[in-house]
Amino acid sequence: MDVLLTVVVPVYAVEGFLAACLDSIRAGLTPEANASVEVIAVDDASPDRCGAMLDAYAAEHGGLRVLHLSSNVGLGLARNAGLAEATGRYVWFVDSDDRLPPGSVHAVLERLRESAPDLLLVDHLREHADGRLEPDASSPLLAGPATVDRLLGVQHTAWNRITRRGLLTEHGLRFPAGWYEDIPFSNPVLIAAERVEVLNRVCYHYRVGRPGAITATRSERHFEAFEQYDELHERLDRLGAPPAVRSRAFTLMINHLLVVAGNDARMHPSCRRRFFRGIVRQYRRHLPSGYRRPAGAAGLKHRLVEANSYALYSALRGMYRLTALRQRSTERTPAVSPDLSSTPRPVQTTSLR
Incomplete structure (x- = not known):
């Protein structure tokens, strides 16, 4: 067979x-x-x-x-x-x-x-x-x-x-x-x-x-992602990918690189600014004609990359991380009703899920 x-x-x-x-x-x-x-x-x-x-x-x-x-x-x-x-x-x-x-x-x-x-x-x-x-x-x-x-x-x-x-x-x-x-x-x-x-x-x-x-x-080898995306776009050229596909691939590329940049398990803090600059170069090198940024938070991050604004990106990342930490802390900690008397009262818990 x-x-x-x-x-x-x-x-x-x-x-x-x-x-x-x-x-x-x-x-x-x-x-x-x-x-x-x-x-x-x-x-x-x-x-x-x-x-x-x-x-x-x-x-x-x-x-x-x-x-x-x-x-x-x-x-x-x-x-x-x-x-x-x-x-x-x-x-x-x-x-x-x-x-x-x-x-x-x-x-x-x-x-x-x-x-x-x-x-x-x-x-x-x-x-x-x-x-x-x-x-x-x-x-x-x-x-x-x-x-x-x-x-x-x-x-x-x-x-x-x-x-x-x-x-x-x-x-x-x-x-x-x-x-x-x-x-x-x-x-x-x-x-x-x-x-x-x-x-x-x-x-x-x-x-x-x-x-x-x-x-x-954690390694500087994560910077190899830039070369791999350059090769991706060369292959898209050879395959004659239509504009809609090129735009979609571009959005996914920037989203993925931003995930890598923000991931503490992969990116040492001392490398993050340099990696962000690499994302900026990829953005400018491969930006499709007539490209429209995504909506919402992803679109905001794209704007920061387009503007080469690492300071604002870093501040936004810090704000998101602080908000996430507070939310996880709230979800894990029972909320107890204040007890103003000497009589024990049952604990009341609330969930934000």
Whole structure:
């Protein structure tokens, strides 16, 4: 039977999560469905036991091809290495510290056979360290019309989209080196696809806040996001993206960069002003003709970027953070009615939710 789906799993320093990830890919598959899937794990010169674990897993379970890289190349290039070995008609990039809920691969295979899309988007849940699951803020977009303008707002990652491998070859779409490698890949894949389908089903659990993840690491490497967005806009040029798509992509870019700038887990305070200046340069470099800023608070932040006003941005950020802290404090602290007598009275609590 021909391979319908190749699952590429780049692996680096995740020995505590690796087995669960690999088990989740094959879980619940019938022998027929199992024959339609190949799994390629790419050991990105992992410094821990991951390489040996992959070899042992392949020997015990079968159905896993292991590619050992001689030196560490990073997530994007490790994905490219796995893609180069893929034989499936479709490819799904699954991160090795995440996992798939039961039935996910089976559901994906069924939809791929039914509709033969260029691109299939799936829903996901965010999984916290304590096991708590929560939907992503962008997930409701998957329930509406499958238009490019709408789907550009879906979390821009590689792991929530299953792509026809031929589409990647036809448009020369690969991952760049460096952090934020998903930026020049995920939305160009969406724009290049002529036939887009949505499987409005949770098929992925994304671990958040894991030590070592870039979203939980303070580093100047977050400045690499600027180069990745430059590459994104070059790819949009090559794909002939229409003005409406360019404007939408521009809005999302500025919103995302502002999130990075304001995130204490990523941005050291000493770097924030310099990063803001980088956002200003991106704004001026890629501003589409006739662009209209978004409404509300997002639009206000866009105005501050446009005006290169870090002082006002910093003051606004401080005000928002103080307001949020006060609100959380109020929600957690019971409000007690004043007791002016010696007789105990029951505590009364109020909620601002």
